[in-house]
Amino acid sequence: MSLRADAVLFDKDGTLFEFGATWNAWGRDALRDLSGGDGDALLALAAASRFDLEREVFLPDSPIIAGTNREAAECLAGALPHLVADEVERYLMLAAAEAPLVEAAPLVALMARLDGLGLPLGVMTNDAEFAARAHLRAAGIEQAFRFIAGFDSGHGAKPDPAPLLAFARAVGMVPERIVMVGDSPHDLTAGRAAGMQTVAVLTGPIAAEVLAPHADVILPHIGHLPDWLGAA
Template sequence: MSLRADAVLFDKDGTLFNFGATWDVWAAEVIAHLSGGDHHLQEAMAASAGYDLTRKRFHSDSPVIAGTNLEAAECLARVLPDRSLEEVELYLMKAAAEAPLSEAVPLVPFLAQLAAMDLALGVMTNDSEFAARAHLQTAGVEGMFDFIAGFDSGFGAKPDPDPLLAFAVATKIAPERVVMVGDSTHDLQAGRAAGMQTVGVLTGPALTAELEPWADVVLSDIGEVLGWLLAAE
């Protein structure tokens, strides 16, 4: 059996977990909490974060979608006069760990299939490592990954290639034999810069046309990755 790669590195939000079903719902709760019920503050936070209060979903160009926890905190803190950036960042980190999770596909059997093929597996997210591990633990898959990193793990954040290259170093696999799978241009740009193969998935806000320039292939969801890995070139 010939595979296109020896390792798969996944983004988390919008990739392992469906973005809208997880984070659109979470954001509405966060905005309501931080505003203290003040409608004007809710509108200001939503505008700063690129969030539609009426439809309860992020705009496709929201800086929060592919940003780090710190960048999300900056968006909200700048319009919250009584809260410091540090306070908002800490709140978001803790709140994110309890976000309602919607798996893109049933993760345990999917990851077990990949592991059975001797593929090294990793997660690199622009969320915090604390939240990432909490989410993966809740889904029952934390122990199935050889590498888990967030923007605060010491390797940097996407679209910088350094955190992706850290995965290659940790698993001792050449970058060109690694596939970066993600739902945003940040994910795929980082993968290209790292010299990796890139797979885009449509379980986040980005459309096919946005991902295609940076992806070797765009798939509906991660469930199609296995077939792509097995396809002969």
């Protein structure tokens, strides 16, 4: 069987897990916690993070969506004078590890199928590695990945291609035979800069027309990936 690629690197949030179903409720609760019950503080945090309190959703231009955990902490700490970025970062890391996960597709079965095709798999997220591993473990798929990296794993963060190239080195594959799968321009521009194939999925908050210029193909969700790879 001839496949389009020899390895697959996934983003996490909005890709392996549906962004809205996983992170909107978490975001609401996190902002309320950080506000300490002060209504004005909550409004300031929501404005800084571009969170719609009425609809309880992160807006598509939220810096939280594709930013690193550190960038999110600095964004929120900058909204209120008493917040300290280091403390907010630790809070976000620990709180994120407990987020209610909604799979974008049945992950155990999908990873087993991709493994059965002989494809080395990896995850590169701008979340913290601690939270990433907690999420993958909770979903029963941590062992499916040869490479798991967060923004704090020493390889850098997207849209820098460096962490993607670290995956290529880890699995011994040339970048052009690797697929980067993600739901944001950060994921896809990093993939293009690394010389990888790029697959966009629509399980994040970013519209297809925004993703299209950066993607070789747009899929509804990662469950369609085997067919696109040519495994049907």
